[in-house]
Amino acid sequence: MSSYERxxxxxxxxxxxxxAKDIAGWGLRRGFLPAAPAFxxxxxxxxxxxxxxxxxxxxxxxxxKDAAFLAGDLAMGFGFVEAGTVTPRAQPGNPKPRLFRLPExxxxxxxxxxxxxxxxxxxxxxxxxxxxxxxxxxxxGVNVGRNKDTEDAVRDYVYLVRTLSPLADYLCIxxxxxxxxxxxxxxxxxxxxxxxxxxxxxxxxxxxxxxxxMLVKVSPDLDEAEIDLIAGTALELGVxxxxxxxxxxxxxxxxxGAARDEAGGLSGRPIFARSTHVLRAFHERIGGSLxxxxxxxxxxxxxxxxxxxxxxxxxxxxxxxxxxxxxxxREIQQGLVELLRRDGHASYLDAVGLDTAAPPSRPVAPDVAxxxxxxxxxxxxxxxx
Numbered sequence: 001m002s003s004y005e006r007x008x009x010x011x012x013x014x015x016x017x018x019x020a021k022d023i024a025g026w027g028l029r030r031g032f033l034p035a036a037p038a039f040x041x042x043x044x045x046x047x048x049x050x051x052x053x054x055x056x057x058x059x060x061x062x063x064x065k066d067a068a069f070l071a072g073d074l075a076m077g078f079g080f081v082e083a084g085t086v087t088p089r090a091q092p093g094n095p096k097p098r099l100f101r102l103p104e105x106x107x108x109x110x111x112x113x114x115x116x117x118x119x120x121x122x123x124x125x126x127x128x129x130x131x132x133x134x135x136x137x138x139x140x141g142v143n144v145g146r147n148k149d150t151e152d153a154v155r156d157y158v159y160l161v162r163t164l165s166p167l168a169d170y171l172c173i174x175x176x177x178x179x180x181x182x183x184x185x186x187x188x189x190x191x192x193x194x195x196x197x198x199x200x201x202x203x204x205x206x207x208x209x210x211x212x213x214m215l216v217k218v219s220p221d222l223d224e225a226e227i228d229l230i231a232g233t234a235l236e237l238g239v240x241x242x243x244x245x246x247x248x249x250x251x252x253x254x255x256x257g258a259a260r261d262e263a264g265g266l267s268g269r270p271i272f273a274r275s276t277h278v279l280r281a282f283h284e285r286i287g288g289s290l291x292x293x294x295x296x297x298x299x300x301x302x303x304x305x306x307x308x309x310x311x312x313x314x315x316x317x318x319x320x321x322x323x324x325x326x327x328x329x330r331e332i333q334q335g336l337v338e339l340l341r342r343d344g345h346a347s348y349l350d351a352v353g354l355d356t357a358a359p360p361s362r363p364v365a366p367d368v369a370x371x372x373x374x375x376x377x378x379x380x381x382x383x384x385x
Contacts, residue, residue, distance in 0.1 A: 012024075013103075016097065016099075017097075017099040017100060017101050017108070018096065018099045021063075021099065021322075025064065025068065025069055027072075028069035028072025028073065029068055029069035029072060031072065039055070039329075039333040040054060040055070041337045042347075043337055043340050043346060043348060044056060044079075044333060044336065044337065044348055045347075046313070046347070046348070046349055048241075048291050048313060048314065049170060049212075049213040049240060049241070049291070051139050051169055051170070051213075052139075053079045053080060053139060053314065054138070055077075055079035056079055056304075056308070056312075056313070056314045056315055056348060057077075057078060057079055057304065057315055057316075057317070057329060057332055057333055057336075058078050058079055058080040058081060058082060058293070058314055058315065058316045058317075059073050059076075059078045059080075059081045059082065059316065059317070059318065059321070060082060060295050060317060060318040061085055061143035061172065061174070061217070061318075062084075062085070062110075062112075062318055063318055063321070064081065064083045064084075065083070065084060065086070065115065065116060065117075066083075066086070066116065066117040066121060066122050066125055067083040067084075067086075067122050067125040067126045067129065067140075067142075070083060070125075070129045070133075070140055071129065071132070071133060071137070074137060074138035076321075076326040076329050077326070077329040077330050077333065078138065078329055079138065080138060080140070080141060080169075080314070081139070081140055081141070082142070082143050082172060082243075082316065083122075083141070083143065084116075084122070084142055084143030084144060084174070085114050085116065085143045085144065085145040085177065086116050086117075086118070086119055086122040086142065086143070086145070086164070087116040087119070087144075087145050087146060087147045087156065087160075088118065088146075088150075088156045088160055089118050089119070089147050090117050090121065091113075091114065091115065091116055091118070091147055091148060092115055093113040093114060093115025093116070094111050094112060094113035094115075094179065098110060098113070098264070099111075100257075100259035100262045100264070101257070102255065102256070102257025102258075102259055102268070103257065103323075104256040104257050105255055105256055105257050105260075105268065105269060105270055106268050106269035106299065106319070106323055107255070107266055107267065107268030107269055107271075107319065108266075108268055108319050109260075109264045109265065109266050109267075110179070110247070110264050110265055110267070111179045111262070111263055111264030111265070112179060113148060113179045113180055114145050114146075114147075114148065114179070116145075119159065119160055119163055119164070122142075122164070123163060123164060123167065126140070126142070126164070126167045127167060130167060135169070139169045139170070140168065141168060141169055141170040142160075142164050142167070142168040142170070142171050142172065143171075143172040143174050143217065144161065144164065144171060144172070144174060145157075145174045145180065145183070146180070146183070148181070153182075153186065153195070154194060154195050154198050157173060157195060157198070157199055158202040161199050161202045161203050161206065162202050162203075162206045165211065166210075168212050169212055170212050170213045170214070170241075171199075171203070171212055171213070171214050171215065172214075172215045172243055173195065173196070173199060173214065173215065173216045173217065174217045174246070175187050175192065175216065175218065176218045176219040176245070177246055177247070177265065178219070178221075178246070178247060178248075178249045178264065178265045179264060179265060184219055184221075187218060187219060187222070187226065187230060188229075189229045189230075192216075192229075192230065192233050193237065196214075196216065196233065196234075196237045196239060197237055199214060200237060200238055214239060214240050215241040215242060215243055215293065216230075216234060216239050216241075216242055216243070217242075217243035217244075217245075218230055218243070218245060218246065218278075219245055219246050220244075220245035220246065220247075220248045220250075220271060220274045220275045220278050220296065221248055221249055221250060222278060224281070227278065227281050227282060227285065230242075230282075231282055231286050232285075234286070234290065235286065235289060239290065240290065240291075241290050241292060242282055242286070242290060242292050242293070243292075243293040243295060243316070244275060244279040244282055244292055244294060244295065244296075245271075245274075245275040245278050245279070245295065245296050246265065247264075247265025247266055247267045247271065248265060248266050248271050248274060248275075249264075249265065249266070250266070250274070251266065252270055254270070255270060267296065267318065267319045268297055268322075268323075269297050269299065269319075270297070271296045271297045272296055272297025272298070272303060273297075274296070275294070275296025275297060276294070276297075276306060276307060276310050279292060279294045279307060279312060280311055280355070280356050282311065283310065283353050283356045283358055284311075284356050284357045284358045287353075287358045288352075288353070288358075291314065292311050292312050292313060292314075293312060293313070293314045293315070293316060294307030294308070294310065294311070294312030294314070294316070295307075295315065295316035295318075297319070297320075298316070298317040298332070299317075299319075299323070299324060299328065300331070300335065301331065301332045301333075301334070301335025301336045301338070301339060302335070302339070303332075304332050304335075304336055305336055305340075305351070308348055308351050308352055309352075309353070309356075310353070310355055310356060311352060311356055311358075312352065313352055317332075336348065
């Protein structure tokens, strides 16, 4: 058990969940929390979309909604961070309380509703980060969404694509949060086709040949026909990757937490099986054509490895960080290297899709394939211990 789980987590659990989250963000932003050593191993390095990833473990969208503490996020050892979801105009989101713990289930339910400081504030934060750190300190993706009261959802996404693409290493089009009315309807074939087409046009027009890759984030609550449609649309319209998956509105019979009936999206351990099933289904349809990002219920190296073997070229976590603290990042990285060695893989990319019906295929080549010794590198003093 980490020092976070033993000492800090019990104190934070005395606070309302959202207050505890805000305190963690405040500490990261101010640099008041002690540094953690970053873990590096050549088997975890890769190049995707022309971007160099020191390791495949990333921080999912939702933690740093306004790109307010990116240096602290990356200092926890993540190979990449997805900031957001950002909306064009500032909006408060849904009324509080809107975040609920289910500790018995290692799960969380949220109904934030895209609370956001807005595109202008997000851009200023990202500009400040770039001015201080450039583009060599880790990959920063930007997750974009629409305002709740918008009259033109496509226009919202296009505005953010044009505004933020020059600063983003990649963009993620979020059409799958269950907490914004009507948002998931944009996963339907015609609506998704219109949205992706408009965003692709805006992206190419905004930054030309330097356009960052564009990903789309989808729901775990898809049937096989919907998976077919979205996978086909992604390939046809030139989407660069798919993030699988967002939170679920489903509630299994085994949930024990007192908050299990709260409305909102469920994340954490209970979503692992379903999100991995959807990931595997997409890989079997797309194969090595597009990199896939696996997210949902990742707490251990074994969880991350299962996502990779189900087709993920990158893996994200959030609820695992919430329960286990920043040490979980290094634990997963170290454990993943051990699993790769056990199975004889020089690179984690060699394991992508091994547990699917599709032929194993690297979506891209890694920077290096040769194994190298583990290295601990001191990160900036802005991470949670």
